[in-house]
Amino acid sequence: MNRIETHASGPSGQLSEKPPGIEVDYPEETVGTPLVSNPKMSVRNVDVSYSGKQAIHNVTLDIGKHEVIAMIGPSGCGKSTFLRCLNRMNDTIEGCGVSGLITLDGEDIYAADMDPVALRAKVGIVFQKPNPFPKSIYDNVAYGPRLHGLASSRAEIDEIVEVSLTRAGLWNEVKDRLEQPGTGFSGGQQQRLCIARAIAISPDVILMDEPCSALDPIASAKIEELIAELSQNYTIAIVTHSMQQAARVSNRTAYFHLGRLVEVNDTEKIFTAPTHQLTEAYITGRIG
Amino acid sequence: MTNLTPASREQKIQRGLKKRHRAERRFRIYGASAIIFGLMCVFLLFADIISKGHKAFLLTYINLEVVYDQDALGVDDPADAIQMSSGDFHGVVKAGLRNRFLDVNGRKNKRELYSIISNGAGYELRDSLKDKPALLNKTIKVWLIADDDIDTYYKSLGDKTGPFKGRMTDNKEVWLQELMRSGDVETRFNFSFFSQGDSREPELAGIRGAAMGSFYTLVITIFLAFPLGVAAAVYLEEFAPRNRWTDLIEVNINNLAAVPSIIFGLLGLAVFINFFHVPRSVPLVGGLVLTLMTLPTIIISSRAAIKSVPPSIREAAIGVGASPMQVVLHHVLPLAMPGMLTGAIIGMARALGETAPLLMIGMVAFIVDIPNGFTDPATALPVQIFLWADSPERAFVEKTSAAIMVLLAFLVVMNTFAVVLRKRLERRWS
Numbered sequence: 001m002n003r004i005e006t007h008a009s010g011p012s013g014q015l016s017e018k019p020p021g022i023e024v025d026y027p028e029e030t031v032g033t034p035l036v037s038n039p040k041m042s043v044r045n046v047d048v049s050y051s052g053k054q055a056i057h058n059v060t061l062d063i064g065k066h067e068v069i070a071m072i073g074p075s076g077c078g079k080s081t082f083l084r085c086l087n088r089m090n091d092t093i094e095g096c097g098v099s100g101l102i103t104l105d106g107e108d109i110y111a112a113d114m115d116p117v118a119l120r121a122k123v124g125i126v127f128q129k130p131n132p133f134p135k136s137i138y139d140n141v142a143y144g145p146r147l148h149g150l151a152s153s154r155a156e157i158d159e160i161v162e163v164s165l166t167r168a169g170l171w172n173e174v175k176d177r178l179e180q181p182g183t184g185f186s187g188g189q190q191q192r193l194c195i196a197r198a199i200a201i202s203p204d205v206i207l208m209d210e211p212c213s214a215l216d217p218i219a220s221a222k223i224e225e226l227i228a229e230l231s232q233n234y235t236i237a238i239v240t241h242s243m244q245q246a247a248r249v250s251n252r253t254a255y256f257h258l259g260r261l262v263e264v265n266d267t268e269k270i271f272t273a274p275t276h277q278l279t280e281a282y283i284t285g286r287i288g
Numbered sequence: 289m290t291n292l293t294p295a296s297r298e299q300k301i302q303r304g305l306k307k308r309h310r311a312e313r314r315f316r317i318y319g320a321s322a323i324i325f326g327l328m329c330v331f332l333l334f335a336d337i338i339s340k341g342h343k344a345f346l347l348t349y350i351n352l353e354v355v356y357d358q359d360a361l362g363v364d365d366p367a368d369a370i371q372m373s374s375g376d377f378h379g380v381v382k383a384g385l386r387n388r389f390l391d392v393n394g395r396k397n398k399r400e401l402y403s404i405i406s407n408g409a410g411y412e413l414r415d416s417l418k419d420k421p422a423l424l425n426k427t428i429k430v431w432l433i434a435d436d437d438i439d440t441y442y443k444s445l446g447d448k449t450g451p452f453k454g455r456m457t458d459n460k461e462v463w464l465q466e467l468m469r470s471g472d473v474e475t476r477f478n479f480s481f482f483s484q485g486d487s488r489e490p491e492l493a494g495i496r497g498a499a500m501g502s503f504y505t506l507v508i509t510i511f512l513a514f515p516l517g518v519a520a521a522v523y524l525e526e527f528a529p530r531n532r533w534t535d536l537i538e539v540n541i542n543n544l545a546a547v548p549s550i551i552f553g554l555l556g557l558a559v560f561i562n563f564f565h566v567p568r569s570v571p572l573v574g575g576l577v578l579t580l581m582t583l584p585t586i587i588i589s590s591r592a593a594i595k596s597v598p599p600s601i602r603e604a605a606i607g608v609g610a611s612p613m614q615v616v617l618h619h620v621l622p623l624a625m626p627g628m629l630t631g632a633i634i635g636m637a638r639a640l641g642e643t644a645p646l647l648m649i650g651m652v653a654f655i656v657d658i659p660n661g662f663t664d665p666a667t668a669l670p671v672q673i674f675l676w677a678d679s680p681e682r683a684f685v686e687k688t689s690a691a692i693m694v695l696l697a698f699l700v701v702m703n704t705f706a707v708v709l710r711k712r713l714e715r716r717w718s
Contacts, residue, residue: 092606094530120609125609131600133619143618144608197608 046100070250124198130190132182168196188219312473341689378410400583501666508575517586553648589631633706
């Protein structure tokens, strides 16, 4: 088999590290269609560095309304870092610097007067490992709405909890044990609880950072179904290691390589007729 | 790689295995014997303390007929506080003794006779007259506290090595024998040990003053050290930037935890007493000094507890839009609380047993009154142990051991409380 090893582990991002055997020049610009009309979020010329080490180079990308955009690429290519810029989760990491422009509905989310707390109420996130709070299921889901004062009465919170759990496909499984700790469930249920927690604050955008990587195939399938349903109401950006998953759930796919956004295209196109050689190498399994 | 035939390889492995098994056994025996040695030391310590100290919980009483004679007392109205305080109740005790042993003559012998009853007996009579004014001019039989020499002798009568004589004279022995024959001597549970303050007379000395002193001191310590320590730990772990200054602070905190406690006493003397003019010998200043001493311990253990909260919980909270303070208050602190409490209780236990810094700030004084607040002069339990161990009377030996038992009981109660609290909090959050 014609498998080629690359040095793509870690956000080294050195341009000279071309995958051996693949004779290409790094693109100065992303190929495909990174821009869409009337985007929900747009990213322009964003660089991210950790304590001086550059992890993301000059990424420009639009995320359309109510679309599911998948981000794929080898480990350490910067896709998770990029995702975390979209709701400023990277703020908590010391030495992390973001430059460029990221907007949500035309508003600069890194502007001085943008409160990250308010931003995260609009851009929710689901993490790689299910991380419910060590509290009851009810409190897990009700935490966000209470925090942001979205409900004024117990009845309203009850309703939010029920709607969120229903949308996350968990209501029928847990409606009789809402007072049980959320940490006592299976991994797939916990992850759906985390999704319920994220949608309880009615965000516009949901970021998902490899939401299925800690789950078995059956639980993953449920989450994927859920993503398809949620995409009717939310804009979803999902980072995934699984190309099949990206192919199944997303409308558009972005391929990252060593901190660069190499190609963005409709999912169907990227998996059937990738434009860039690196993308092709990745989806055919020659690098990764 | 050398060429081994399967047989010789097997042989080599077998030989090595035996050796390994032997080493394994030895290793376990080392561990087990270390535990046995430790347990034996603890057992010896407890056996020694309890065998010496258990007698302190008993006190010898002598039954004596006394007359509340109005003229002898110089009291005609028991409700009059001034008369009562100047009344010669001790004279009544002496008269009772003279009547009991009519054949004792001569000043010297009489003085000897008077000394078999404690100096405190007069105060007991006064208190009972105050409670029951009708007793005036009545003749009644009362149980009075025996002097410590009698007490020690009487309680050691059954010992294999024979009774401890000490300052007992032949006369006193004869009188005691006579009282015993008529059933006028008995030991009772020593309630006053738990209700009285310190005294020069061993039979009157109690632990309550020191226990209350320790209590007030620890209240100050926990209410200052715990919030300060937790606040410092939270700031350093969750908010402070990592730079040269925070590194310096961290190194200093770790160093402070290792500073000998007497240095903190000197610091307290210089800063709190000489500069801020806080009164000497009071639980307030003792608590302040012990706060300084326990603060580094609490900060270090709280930081460890905060560090052990999984980062995924913090991320989850930030992800749904919690502000940094909400992350700390809603998630980090509740999850870290059991660990922080454990650290705090360990710090408190150390503060409870601390003597040296208290010596420097005057909490070593002889204080009879039981402190009623944070600014009353007081000693503390370990200081009381030190004071009694230093006293010449034989009866203080058992008092010392009894005080150690009380201190240990305090520690056990505190630790049990900590364990229970931790278990409850852990159940709540997981």
